[in-house]
Amino acid sequence: MKLISFNVNGVRAITKKTFIDDVRLMNPDVLCLQETKANDAQTEEALAAFDEYFIYTSSAVRPGYSGTAVLTKTKPISVSYGLGIAEHDQEGRSIIAEYDNFFLVNCYVPNSGSELARLDYREQWDADLLNFLQTLEKTKPVIFCGDLNVAHTAIDLANPKSNYNKSAGFTQREINGIENLLHAGFIDTFRHFYPEEIKYSWWSARFNSRAKNVGWRIDYFLTSASLKDQLKEAFILNEIMGSDHCPVGIELK
Numbered sequence: 001m002k003l004i005s006f007n008v009n010g011v012r013a014i015t016k017k018t019f020i021d022d023v024r025l026m027n028p029d030v031l032c033l034q035e036t037k038a039n040d041a042q043t044e045e046a047l048a049a050f051d052e053y054f055i056y057t058s059s060a061v062r063p064g065y066s067g068t069a070v071l072t073k074t075k076p077i078s079v080s081y082g083l084g085i086a087e088h089d090q091e092g093r094s095i096i097a098e099y100d101n102f103f104l105v106n107c108y109v110p111n112s113g114s115e116l117a118r119l120d121y122r123e124q125w126d127a128d129l130l131n132f133l134q135t136l137e138k139t140k141p142v143i144f145c146g147d148l149n150v151a152h153t154a155i156d157l158a159n160p161k162s163n164y165n166k167s168a169g170f171t172q173r174e175i176n177g178i179e180n181l182l183h184a185g186f187i188d189t190f191r192h193f194y195p196e197e198i199k200y201s202w203w204s205a206r207f208n209s210r211a212k213n214v215g216w217r218i219d220y221f222l223t224s225a226s227l228k229d230q231l232k233e234a235f236i237l238n239e240i241m242g243s244d245h246c247p248v249g250i251e252l253k
Helices: 019-026 040-046 119-137 172-183 189-193 225-230
Strands: 002-007 030-034 054-058 068-072 078-081 094-098 103-108 142-147 219-223 231-236 248-252
Touching: 002 103, 002 142, 002 219, 030 103, 030 142, 040 054, 054 094, 068 094, 068 103, 103 119, 119 142, 119 172, 189 219, 189 231, 219 225, 219 231, 219 248, 225 231
Parallel strands: 002 030, 103 142
Antiparallel strands: 002 248, 030 068, 054 068, 078 094, 094 103, 142 219, 231 248
């Protein structure tokens, strides 16, 4: 089973590029999208070519902002939206699909902002998210993926020293959020297979950053520890274009 996560930075824009062909080439069993920037009807229209998938969407109250989608070849047992906390559930940031052997949680985690104006909110989100995932784990294992808007360690971004505690995505408070997930037993699947490999999943649109590979690894698949033996591979697909992010994924045995 192949699962892929991709922040598309606008689903209507990316489908006018090579996205449809790229998805056909990647051929995921489940495709999780973030930052769709469209309402549910617009997202469904943009994804209409994928008639082999069941499609679930979640959009923000604010038009053209945030948003997530899940495309899955196997119909889930159930699908729900949000963390069940009104403060967090106005921006279409999470979709939860229940399968026979696991919950899949697709998230677009809030960015702390250029002046770190939303860092306090982000810290609360991280705490509430961990509690939510641990509650799901009481029923069955969890696969958690998406744009988590944090680089975990110094090898996960090109310029760690100049960004540490200055830039959104690499403050200690945000790092603590992902550390808490790992301490709770979740596995960073890419680091499980490639503990020292330098590979990024997002590049700033400025300064020709992608061509220079001055990037950040902020897109992840985390899994419950009980799924460790089922992990076959984890990957970051730098060659797939169309967004300021690239797809990341895992294969399960």
